Amino acid sequence: MTTGQRALCLIAGNVVLTFLLTLLARNLLINPELLAIEQAADQKDIARFEQSIDRYRSIIEGRIKRISSAVALFEGLDNEIHWQPLIQPLAEMGGYEELDYFILSNNAGTQSSIYPGELANNATLLPDDAIKTELLAHLIPRLEGVTNSTTSGLYLSRNDGPLIYAAGKSKWGTNELPTIYIAVRRVNDSLIKEFTERLGLEAELVPANILSKEIKEAQSELGQRTQRGVLYDIIYGDNAQAVLHLRFQTAPRGFDDKPLSPTVWVGILVAAGSWSLVFFYVYYRTVTPLRRITHTMQLIRQTNNFDRHLVYKNNDEFGKLVNECNELLKHISQHTGRLESYSYEDALTGLGNRRYFQEKLQYHYSIAKRQSLSVTAIVFDLDFFKQYNDNYGHDGGDAVLRQFAAILRKSFTRDLDIVARTGGEEFIVLVLDVNTSESLRLANRVIERLLNHQIPHIGNPVLGQVTVSAGVATARIEGELSLETLITNADAALYKAKQQGRNRACQH
Numbered sequence: 001m002t003t004g005q006r007a008l009c010l011i012a013g014n015v016v017l018t019f020l021l022t023l024l025a026r027n028l029l030i031n032p033e034l035l036a037i038e039q040a041a042d043q044k045d046i047a048r049f050e051q052s053i054d055r056y057r058s059i060i061e062g063r064i065k066r067i068s069s070a071v072a073l074f075e076g077l078d079n080e081i082h083w084q085p086l087i088q089p090l091a092e093m094g095g096y097e098e099l100d101y102f103i104l105s106n107n108a109g110t111q112s113s114i115y116p117g118e119l120a121n122n123a124t125l126l127p128d129d130a131i132k133t134e135l136l137a138h139l140i141p142r143l144e145g146v147t148n149s150t151t152s153g154l155y156l157s158r159n160d161g162p163l164i165y166a167a168g169k170s171k172w173g174t175n176e177l178p179t180i181y182i183a184v185r186r187v188n189d190s191l192i193k194e195f196t197e198r199l200g201l202e203a204e205l206v207p208a209n210i211l212s213k214e215i216k217e218a219q220s221e222l223g224q225r226t227q228r229g230v231l232y233d234i235i236y237g238d239n240a241q242a243v244l245h246l247r248f249q250t251a252p253r254g255f256d257d258k259p260l261s262p263t264v265w266v267g268i269l270v271a272a273g274s275w276s277l278v279f280f281y282v283y284y285r286t287v288t289p290l291r292r293i294t295h296t297m298q299l300i301r302q303t304n305n306f307d308r309h310l311v312y313k314n315n316d317e318f319g320k321l322v323n324e325c326n327e328l329l330k331h332i333s334q335h336t337g338r339l340e341s342y343s344y345e346d347a348l349t350g351l352g353n354r355r356y357f358q359e360k361l362q363y364h365y366s367i368a369k370r371q372s373l374s375v376t377a378i379v380f381d382l383d384f385f386k387q388y389n390d391n392y393g394h395d396g397g398d399a400v401l402r403q404f405a406a407i408l409r410k411s412f413t414r415d416l417d418i419v420a421r422t423g424g425e426e427f428i429v430l431v432l433d434v435n436t437s438e439s440l441r442l443a444n445r446v447i448e449r450l451l452n453h454q455i456p457h458i459g460n461p462v463l464g465q466v467t468v469s470a471g472v473a474t475a476r477i478e479g480e481l482s483l484e485t486l487i488t489n490a491d492a493a494l495y496k497a498k499q500q501g502r503n504r505a506c507q508h
Contacts, residue, residue: 039224046223049233049248050235053235056164057164057166060152060166061151061152061166064150064168097117097118100119103181106178106180108140109133109180114127114132131160138155143180148168148171149168149169150167151166151167152167153237154187154237154244155241156237162186162205165184165185166183167182167183168180168181169181187205202249203247204247205244206247210245211232211234211247218230222234225250229249232245233245234246289312289314293310296308296310306329306330307333309326310325346420349402350405351420352420352421357420357428357430361484364416373433374434375430375474375475376429377473377489378490378505379428380429380443380468381427381470382401383460383468383498383502384457385400388459400455400466407446407453412429418430443505450467453466467502469497470504470506471491471494471496471506472508473487
């Protein structure tokens with residue numbers, strides 16, 4: 001057997017062995033890991049949907065709490081003020097928008113009325129007295145013994161199906177006024193569609209018996225994707241009651257999970273035949289260029305110089321491969337530059353991140369010291385931001401951070417201005433050649449622009465809207481003074497602004 005024949009047999013054997021090892025690696029290593037990733041993503045989607053239900057329930061309960069707060073205010077008014085006619089409109093304000101109906105009742109439930117919400121604005125869509133009686137019987141015990149209390153939950157009504165509700169109880173000086181307020185939203189296909197479209201999911205309600213039947217037929221479990229790409233989930237409500245039975249339609253599986261698919265066998269045969277047919281031609285035609293290209297690739301790997309190109313003069317298949325490799329190297333070079341840029345950018349706001357700020361800090365230090373310029377550090381911190389996240393959710397908090405970042409970007413537009421987000425709700429600005437009074441004016445302008453946005457914030461006792469505090473420090477970089485010391489001074493000024501009541505700027 002000649003050397004060429006031995007090489008041909010060796011290559012053919014290596015091709016077959018490589019495919020067999022790849023097949024084993026796919027089935028024993030890769031696919032189980034991909035399946036675990038797929039299952040984790042499915043569970044995350046289900047959790048996101050359940051969280052959207054909880055957020056909606058909390059929103060309704062928040063409206064009931066505002067009714068209770070208003071009730072407490074009215075109770076303290078002078079007896080000569082005729083505020084009683086405002087009770088029903090007040091309840092309508094809390095229980096109308098995006099709801100099916102609301103109920104007003106006394107403590108015992110013996111005197112109660114039901115009113116339509118925005119989604120049931122005619123008598124045909126209102127529940128009957130049996131549903132009202134059922135809800136009062138369920139909710140009055142949950143409000144028993146506590147005044148000015150609220151509750152909310154998910155409940156499966158025998159007569160009205162799955163419901164999201166919020167209820168509150170108040171105390172009046174007269175027995176003639178309702179003390180219990182209940183707001184109700186039916187969980188139907190329309191509401192499920194509203195949630196899923198917002199989350200980018202595809203889900204629908206199914207009867208409990210249908211869900212059990214389909215899971216059994218698919219030989220699957222809750223939260224486990226079937227062969228048809230379907231997920232099933234049950235959401236429980238009050239007293240661990242199964243309220244919602246859901247069917248999620250997932251995207252097609254992105255990997256081949258069959259142990260021995262025809263594609264694998266075809267790939268083995270085609271690869272072996274192709275290598276056998278083209279071996280001699282490739283051996284004599286490409287050995288020398290391949291060695292040269294290998295050497296070039298080694299240099300690229302060692303130097304990370306992706307701008308370097310491979311050289312191959314023949315316009316054949318291998319030449320096309322070399323051209324594609326050159327395009328890939330060009331692509332890698334471009335994206336390497338982009339990745340370096342992204343490593344300096346805060347993903348949420350688009351401002352510079354802490355790494356960006358630290359590197360720019362040294363550059364500004366050298367400029368300020370060389371030209372004897374003043375340097376101003378302004379540290380901003382959003383007031384009561386944790387409470388904002390607690391009340392409006394982290395999605396709402398992210399929106400506020402982006403709005404504030406836009407204000408900073410609009411307020412500091414000079415080429416040498418540094419604007420960065422250095423923490424959760426903390427931002428820092430570094431500007432050159434600005435005097436003390438102008439520095440304070442710049443900080444106050446940002447505070448005023450944020451106030452003009454009038455972003456509601458019930459957790460902020462200062463103005464009831466989102467505000468920010470700022471610390472300002474200005475100095476010339478001389479002697480032992482460093483920019484780090486300047487930033488420390490700005491932090492101290494920020495602490496002073498917080499102590500003096502927030503929504504202000506203080507100067508060190």
